[in-house]
Amino acid sequence: MGKRILRLVAVVLTVSAITFLMVDRLPGDVAYQIAGPDASLQDVQAIRQSLGLDKNIALRYLTWLGRAFTGDLGVSYLTHEKVWDAISARLPVTIELMVLAQMISLCLAVPIGIYTAYRPGSITDKICGCMAFATMSVPVFVMALVLVLVFALTLGWLPATGYIPISQGLIDNLRSMILPAMSIALIEWVPLMRTLRSDMITTLKEDYILVARSKGLPPARILLCHALRSSLFTLITLLGLHIGHLIGGSLIVEIVFALPGIGRLMVGAIFGRDFMIVQGCILFIAIAYVAVNGIVDVCYAVLDPRIRRKNAIG
Incomplete structure (x- = not known):
């Protein structure tokens, strides 16, 4: 059971890391949308700095992951709504x-x-x-x-x-x-x-x-x-x-x-380009997918007593 849980956690972490990288490489910049079409380059840079988008991607991912472990998925760049509140609604x-x-x-x-x-x-x-x-x-x-x-x-x-x-x-x-x-x-x-x-x-x-x-x-x-x-x-x-x-x-x-x-x-x-919402949604979907497949393993044991005995021996 412990090894299975570790594998499921590894899957979620891998999905979140790959998604974070892919989302970061998408064309476009949310700072331009927030600033508007008439904003100057200085305004855009200031917005990027306030959102932390000017930092290294690895540092941004680790910061986001640490907050995610505490239940904080961040805040929407555009609506300023908490990501978890947007998902749960x-x-x-x-x-x-x-x-x-x-x-x-x-x-x-x-x-x-x-x-x-x-x-x-x-x-x-x-x-x-x-x-x-x-x-x-x-x-x-x-x-x-x-x-x-x-x-x-x-x-x-x-x-x-x-x-x-x-x-x-x-x-x-x-x-x-x-x-x-x-x-x-x-x-x-x-x-x-x-x-x-x-x-x-x-x-x-x-x-x-x-x-x-x-x-x-x-x-x-x-x-x-x-x-x-x-x-x-x-x-x-x-x-x-x-x-x-x-x-x-x-x-x-x-x-x-x-x-x-x-x-x-x-x-x-x-x-x-509201990447914080995208990242939060994908993380939630990955966790839900992994959890459902974990429940499937439990259903195996319910249907087949041989699996229950094997797990008990192991």
């Missing part, structure tokens, strides 16, 4: 979007994966496979625009843009979030379904499944109680890795649907 929107997208993708992937594994090669299996690869080939922003065209502009069932907080009504909140979540889920469900289908086809050929069938157990119980649990390991791993896909999809979807989430905050900060 927008975090609920991004979390809700990702959770809804993951729930929708699982609601599609698990039943379809189970059924197509139970009837491989059937017409339904072939149709689902064609639909899966067709939706997977569509970029997230194209899927978002198609859903807006169909459900918002043509049918008028759902709003095209905007966000309504849960405090103003759960139904209205879900109506504002269902299209963004579906834009991500209709693409993300495909690898989940294909992975589960492949693993379940292999599991259904195991001897203990044949024994369960010989005992006369109903197919539903065999699939859900015996085959599904043994086929979840790769799916759980994929769910952890898919956090990166969900975050990437959220960045685009929040822009398309004008959602006030972390993705929109970070994209706006990139265009505004």
Whole structure:
């Protein structure tokens, strides 16, 4: 466990260092934006000095990292808002979007994966496979625009843009979030379904499944109680890795649907050269990604007692 934690910390530190270097090398200078188009060179230099941008990059990174360890991610260059306050204010929107997208993708992937594994090669299996690869080939922003065209502009069932907080009504909140979540889920469900289908086809050929069938157990119980649990390991791993896909999809979807989430905050900060916001957002995303994959390791131990015994011995 200790070695695993050290590896996760090393990943976060590496991501933060690389990001700091890349952000510093981006074209443009936030000091010019703060000073305005009519500012003199002396004014720009004074702003750079007040922000600490005139110092060596290694010194600036170590200073920022030391403050980050105490929970201080800095202050926005443009709005003077604390970075953590900016992130925490927008975090609920991004979390809700990702959770809804993951729930929708699982609601599609698990039943379809189970059924197509139970009837491989059937017409339904072939149709689902064609639909899966067709939706997977569509970029997230194209899927978002198609859903807006169909459900918002043509049918008028759902709003095209905007966000309504849960405090103003759960139904209205879900109506504002269902299209963004579906834009991500209709693409993300495909690898989940294909992975589960492949693993379940292999599991259904195991001897203990044949024994369960010989005992006369109903197919539903065999699939859900015996085959599904043994086929979840790769799916759980994929769910952890898919956090990166969900975050990437959220960045685009929040822009398309004008959602006030972390993705929109970070994209706006990139265009505004507000590098302190960018660095804080990426650090938070890296920590969240590492934490989720750590939870995946815990889920392995819950599903497989052999892993628990191995960890206890180790």
